Amino acid sequence: MEDWDLKPAAGMDLPPVQQHRSIAREGGLLESVVRGGWWSFVRCSLKVFHRIDYQGREHLPQKPSFIMVANHESHLDAMVIGSSLPLRMRNELFPLAAGDLFFERNAIAAFSAITLNALPIWRRKCGKQGMIDLRKRLLSEPCVYILFPEGTRTRNGEMGAFRPGLGMLAAGTDVPVIPCFLQGTGVAFPPDRVMPRWKKISMTIGEPMYFGNVENRREGWNAIAAEVEASVRQVAQHRLIQCPPNK
Amino acid sequence: MRYGPIMMTTETRDRLLGFQAAWDHPVTRWVTIGIAVLIVVSGSILWCGRRTGRFGDAAFNDAFGRWKSWTWLSVGILVPVLLGAAWTIAAVTLLSLGCYREFARATGLFRQRLISVAVVLGILILNFAVLDHYERLFFSMAPLTVALITVISIPVDRPQGYVQRVALGALGFLMFGFSLGYIGNIANSQDYRPLLVLMLLGVAMNDIFAYCTGKLLKGPKLLPETSPGKTISGAVGGLLLTTTLTIFVGHHVFVGTNMGHPIKLIILGLLISSLGQLGDLVLSSIKRDVGIKDIGAVIPGHGGLLDRFDSLVLVPPAVYHFVSLNLGPLGGDQPIRILTGG
Missing domain, CATH: 1.20.1480 (hypothetical protein mp506/mpn330, domain 1)
Known part of the structure; x- marks a missing residue:
């Protein structure tokens, strides 16, 4: 028989409001059921209203941990990426979301934490510690992070430069980074709209990238950000040649 | 009278959903009034203390937080019992x-x-x-x-x-x-409210009695490794005072029945108090074993639900079977399988 391993849930001494904002937060059966319902709803909606099309799903690893990275045009982006993964991964799936947008108001924070399983990144006051905690969690348990390294949704349709935060998560680890290109989300649900439009969306998934040999310091982080950005642009180019936006 | 496919008599429907009879029994009535008065009076004392400057900001916020939690707890426990x-x-x-x-x-x-x-x-x-x-x-x-x-x-x-x-x-x-x-x-059971009120009041007061007598009399610890704050004097005080309360309230609840006998009310009081304290100790043992202070943080000033309801956990089966033993099965006179029929 194994030794008794009575390890309480992380952050269980925190009041619910603070628990939702905690990076170490752990969910149980209730959250799992809610997420099962949410991701099923998202998949159906994307199929019915946006005729979603996935390419390159064979590049997805069979098991966590890995990081999904994509261009960022819309709040639909995380939903599209999450829907490309098997439903059984819903409890290991963590969209990294802007703290000031998704975790400042209590009701929205509860929704982000319970339904989306999002973890906060405080864009103005994150500091190094937030990324260190995220990296620690990524390496200590099965996790799938969804990350938009541009840091914000594009307002002009052009993909911005990737920030080095991604490198802080992946440098010197065996965790693969999966570059993805999302097309149509900005038209379907641009930042200035309240409700999405019924427009076609597609997602192209590139080959996994590994950064085990890259040093976990600023130069390494910048190199990773640049390399992944180039890879996303390459996936985008490949997709746009195959299927131009007006077709 | 029966309603549609569900085999429910008017009497059963009133028991399940009828709040009109909520205050028919004097025990339910007086306990509800007592709790409402306590909430209003303690709230007023807090408010006056704040106005006259006797409470500083920190003391007031702490006391007000606890008062709010107690108010919500009382409402959350009492309202469903009264509603049906x-x-x-x-x-x-x-x-x-x-x-x-x-x-x-x-x-x-x-x-x-x-x-x-x-x-x-x-x-x-x-x-x-x-x-x-x-x-x-x-x-x-x-x-x-x-x-x-x-x-x-x-x-x-x-x-x-x-x-x-x-x-x-x-x-x-x-x-x-x-x-x-x-x-x-x-x-x-048909007239369930006074019995439930007696049990819930007994469990809640048992905690308070044990805490107060323990603080007042001090003395040797009960189980220092399990719960360092509890004393033998507190446990005995809780046992005596809760049994007295049960005899007093139980006399009005069970008037004219087999359960109204003082010996039976003493046993009922001892059951509520001892199992209430044991429930508390069971949860303390779990918390000490796991190495946490509170089992949650949903109730400000109290901790988790279990930190508040731990003493209730072991009491209901004992009360149900002891009362059933003396009065016949509780609810035995009520229709069965009211939703599924058969």
Whole structure:
């Protein structure tokens, strides 16, 4: 028989409001059921209203941990990426979301934490510690992070430069980074709209990238950000040649 | 008179949903008034203390937080009992699920989702059986759910940790599902409100009596490793005062019945007090073993649901069976299987 391993849930001494904002937060059966319902709803909606099309799903690893990275045009982006993964991964799936947008108001924070399983990144006051905690969690348990390294949704349709935060998560680890290109989300649900439009969306998934040999310091982080950005642009180019936006 | 496909008499419908009879019994009436007066008076004292500057900001905020929590707790406990048996059973279901959730998160059992599925399923069916007044199903849910807990994780083919997860699952279900489910069972008797009020009042006051006498008399610790704050004088004080309260209130609840005899009321009081204190110690043992101070933080100033309701966990089955032993099965005069028929 194994030794008794009575390890309480992380952050269980925190009041619910603070628990939702905690990076170490752990969910149980209730959250799992809610997420099962949410991701099923998202998949159906994307199929019915946006005729979603996935390419390159064979590049997805069979098991966590890995990081999904994509261009960022819309709040639909995380939903599209999450829907490309098997439903059984819903409890290991963590969209990294802007703290000031998704975790400042209590009701929205509860929704982000319970339904989306999002973890906060405080864009103005994150500091190094937030990324260190995220990296620690990524390496200590099965996790799938969804990350938009541009840091914000594009307002002009052009993909911005990737920030080095991604490198802080992946440098010197065996965790693969999966570059993805999302097309149509900005038209379907641009930042200035309240409700999405019924427009076609597609997602192209590139080959996994590994950064085990890259040093976990600023130069390494910048190199990773640049390399992944180039890879996303390459996936985008490949997709746009195959299927131009007006077709 | 029967309603549609559901085999429900007017009497049963009134018991389940009729709040008109809420204050028919003097015990229910006076306890409700007493609690309302306590809330208003303590709130007024706080407000006056704030206005006259006797409470500083920190002291007021702390006291006000606790007052707010007590008010919500009193309303949350009393209102379903007054509204009707169906509301009481619904509230007990939520309490069971909430307590199990905290227990599972404290012990790490929540990571074993299949075990939690079995426990939650057991709690839901058990409380449906209570609502349906289907006692045979209620009692059979204990062995059936424990059986489900023992087999549900076998197909995963992961024997490592099997004994731990099954033992914790069975303990969680029996304490927070089966035991608390008896509160709903008590609500299946025609005049359930005064008995439930007596039990809930006894459990709540038992905590307060033990705390106050312990603080007042001090003396040797009861179980210093398990709960360093508790003293023998507190435990004895709680036992004596709660039994006295039970005799006094119970005399009005059971007037003219077999249970009205003072010896039986003394036994009832001793049961409520001793099991209340033991429930508290059971949860303290779990917390010490796991190495946490509070089992949650949903109730400001109190901790988790279990930190507040720990002393209630073991009491309902004892009260139900002791009263049934003396008065005949509680709810025995009520129609059974009111929702499922048959």
